[in-house]
Amino acid sequence: MKKILFLSKVLLVLATLLTFSLPAFAYQEINVQNGGTIKGDVKMTGSMPSPRVYHLILFPNIDMCAEVDTDNEMNRILDDFKVSTNGGLKDTVITLEHVEAGKPFNKEPIRITSENCKFSPDLNFIRQGESFQVDNVDAVMHNSQVYQKERGKILLNIPIPAEEVSEGIVTFRKHYKIMQMICGMHEFMQTWGYRIQNPYYSKTGMDGNFSIGDIPPGEYVVNAWHYLMKPQKRKIKIAAGETINLNFEFNGDKVERPFYETIKSGRIKKDAVVPGTAKGKELGR
Secondary structure, eight states: OHHHHHHHHHHHHHHHHHHHHSOOOOOEEOOOOSOEEEEEEEEEESSOOOOEEEEGGGSSOHHHHTTSSBOTTSEEEEOOOOBOTTOBBSSOEEEEESOOEESOOOOOOEEEEEOSSOEEOSEEEEOTTOEEEEEEOSSSOEEEEEEETTTTEEEEEEEEOTTOEEEEEOOOOTTOOEEEEEESSOTTOEEEEEEOSSSOEEEOOTTOEEEEEEEOSEEEEEEEEOTTSOOEEEEEEEOTTOEEEEEEEEEGGGOOOOGGGGOTTSSSOTTOOOTTSHHHHHTTO
């Protein structure tokens, strides 16, 4: 009996070791013939969220930082929501989840530009463990941290020397997939990253439109996400050669600001307004 129990324990240990030594699920590239397509648009409804206002006098390198996105009162204006005349919302991420196999996963490398105290682009797609480059055009050094948005944990500290190209690698913890890079010297320098696990992704342009093609027939979940809004999900079933139209709406009245912006000691002035807005006119600005 003792021998049987001993053998059972040994087998259990071996099974556990084998389970954890197996490679994680990997996306498989196949030849997709007569694949389907999803396309549509993303619109902003409700009130237009106010931009964030940072007073440049509180930060170093004011002359250089005032070159872009600055009002007449030397404030850096951070406009998180770019909306077209017909309500199209720019930089909304559209991804297809639970895709096990499909078209080639050829992704462009990430290259972020730092110029006039501004990171561009505002949004990047990133794979787990992927490296990225920051090309600092500015004649001053920036010192940035990469945060895991869902938990607020710092994933990476990345010094960005003046007029040099720096490199970093992002490794997300567990199943998390949102990152944000912020300069510790100029906190209005921000860029976002969204983790992808297959090539079926897109982000909306200024018109709010998106399109993803070559989708193998099957059932999937479509995820729509903007970095200051709650994500939306839709279940779809797509047949060979089928085109599915999807439309998403985000309510501007339900904007979720990052946690650090709720801290009262933050550098964003409480009564800061943008000249020309309704509040600004009310205060004579």
